[in-house]
Amino acid sequence: xxxxxxxxxxxxxxxxxxxxxxxxxxxxxxxxxxxxxxxxxxxxxxxxxxxxxxxxxxxxxxxxxxxxxxxxxxxxxxxxxxxxxxxxxxxxxxxxxxxxxxxxxxxxxxxxxxxxxxxxxxxxxxxxxxxxxxxxxxxxxxxxxxxxx
Amino acid sequence: xxxxxxxxxxxxxxxxxxxxxxxxxxxxxxxxxxxxxxxxxxxxxxxxxxxxxxxxxxxxxxxxxxxxxxxxxxxxxxxxxxxxxxxxxxxxxxxxxxxxxxxxxxxxxxxxxxxxxxxxxxxxxxxxxxxxxxxxxxxxxxxxxxxxxxxxxxxxxxxxxxxxxxxxxxxxxxxxxxxxxxxxxxxxxxxxxxxxxxxxxxxxxxxxxxxxxxxxx
Numbered sequence: 001x002x003x004x005x006x007x008x009x010x011x012x013x014x015x016x017x018x019x020x021x022x023x024x025x026x027x028x029x030x031x032x033x034x035x036x037x038x039x040x041x042x043x044x045x046x047x048x049x050x051x052x053x054x055x056x057x058x059x060x061x062x063x064x065x066x067x068x069x070x071x072x073x074x075x076x077x078x079x080x081x082x083x084x085x086x087x088x089x090x091x092x093x094x095x096x097x098x099x100x101x102x103x104x105x106x107x108x109x110x111x112x113x114x115x116x117x118x119x120x121x122x123x124x125x126x127x128x129x130x131x132x133x134x135x136x137x138x139x140x141x142x143x144x145x146x147x148x149x
Numbered sequence: 150x151x152x153x154x155x156x157x158x159x160x161x162x163x164x165x166x167x168x169x170x171x172x173x174x175x176x177x178x179x180x181x182x183x184x185x186x187x188x189x190x191x192x193x194x195x196x197x198x199x200x201x202x203x204x205x206x207x208x209x210x211x212x213x214x215x216x217x218x219x220x221x222x223x224x225x226x227x228x229x230x231x232x233x234x235x236x237x238x239x240x241x242x243x244x245x246x247x248x249x250x251x252x253x254x255x256x257x258x259x260x261x262x263x264x265x266x267x268x269x270x271x272x273x274x275x276x277x278x279x280x281x282x283x284x285x286x287x288x289x290x291x292x293x294x295x296x297x298x299x300x301x302x303x304x305x306x307x308x309x310x311x312x313x314x315x316x317x318x319x320x321x322x323x324x325x326x327x328x329x330x331x332x333x334x335x336x337x338x339x340x341x342x343x344x345x346x347x348x349x350x351x352x353x354x355x356x357x358x359x360x361x362x363x364x365x366x
Binding site: 010013014016017020021023024027030031034037038039040041042043044072073074077078081120121122123124125128129131132135136138139142143146 | 279
């Protein structure tokens with residue numbers, strides 16, 4: 001009997017979203033009850049805020065073309081990581097030398113800091129992320145341009 | 150190391166993201182590959198409606214643009230599936246799963262029919278909501294163990310909290326909800342049928358893979 005009721009509720013696809021939302025809510029409460037979880041101190045890719053650095057909070061340290069230390073999972077797989085962590089183009093260098101409040105601007109414009117975690121050790125993630133965006137834009141563009149049937 | 154899917158046969162390194170092929174993952178990978186090739190070469194079905202009480206019938210035409218779009222989405226979904234089957238990194242796995250989810254939304258959304266569009270909208274909301282537990286699980290794994298690599302997590306010394314595993318399963322359930330909508334919207338019999346099978350297949354595959362990941366962690 002109860003299975004019948006459940007299957008009837010699930011057969012209407014308007015109900016699936018509320019059911020999933022309820023499951024998410026229950027799971028969140030269970031997760032909150034299971035807190036606190038122990039934080040593991042030995043994290044990958046650590047980064048500390050260097051006071052006074054113009055590249056804050058994206059400073060990974062090291063002069064350009066000298067290998068900075070990056071704590072990655074398999075250092076043997078990315079032997080060139082850390083060489084260009086602080087390389088700046090002339091414009092970004094100019095900005096960084098004249099103000100110490102433009103770290104986000106420097107990292108966000110082309111020619112700024114290359115965060116090598118994104119492009120070297122975890123490059124595949126960075127490929128998949130724009131792919132998700134691209135697929136989403138493709139769907140939106142197709143639906144927007146579709147003529148009324 | 151506990152080897153749920155058998156001993157890894159070979160590794161493919163992308164920096165810290167190590168893709169590994171065990172007998173289990175290679176089977177799922179080949180399944181996704183074969184289905185993607187099928188999608189690539191197959192032609193869409195034309196639904197035939199028979200007029201009741203006469204000899205007449207209507208064949209529904211599928212426009213070239215719709216065919217192209219849905220084929221593109223199915224192939225993208227197949228590629229995302231292949232990635233999700235073999236990846237050896239928890240965060241990379243969650244990314245591939247959400248890519249599968251959004252490709253499924255695209256496959257369902259391309260149909261020109263009002264109730265199918267409604268179903269696609271609802272499913273899109275579920276896929277959106279599903280990313281929250283999915284990425285929360287990846288974040289919790291990273292915070293509590295300090296690593297994301299499944300090969301490291303498979304070692305017995307590292308314990309992943311139960312809540313993180315449960316959230317991962319919940320997120321994959323949200324992304325893999327497509328068959329509910331596809332079946333209800335009668336998409337399997339709707340024009341352009343073969344591409345919709347990719348929804349079901351990709352959901353099935355990510356469920357199989359998440360079972361392995363959960364047992365591994």
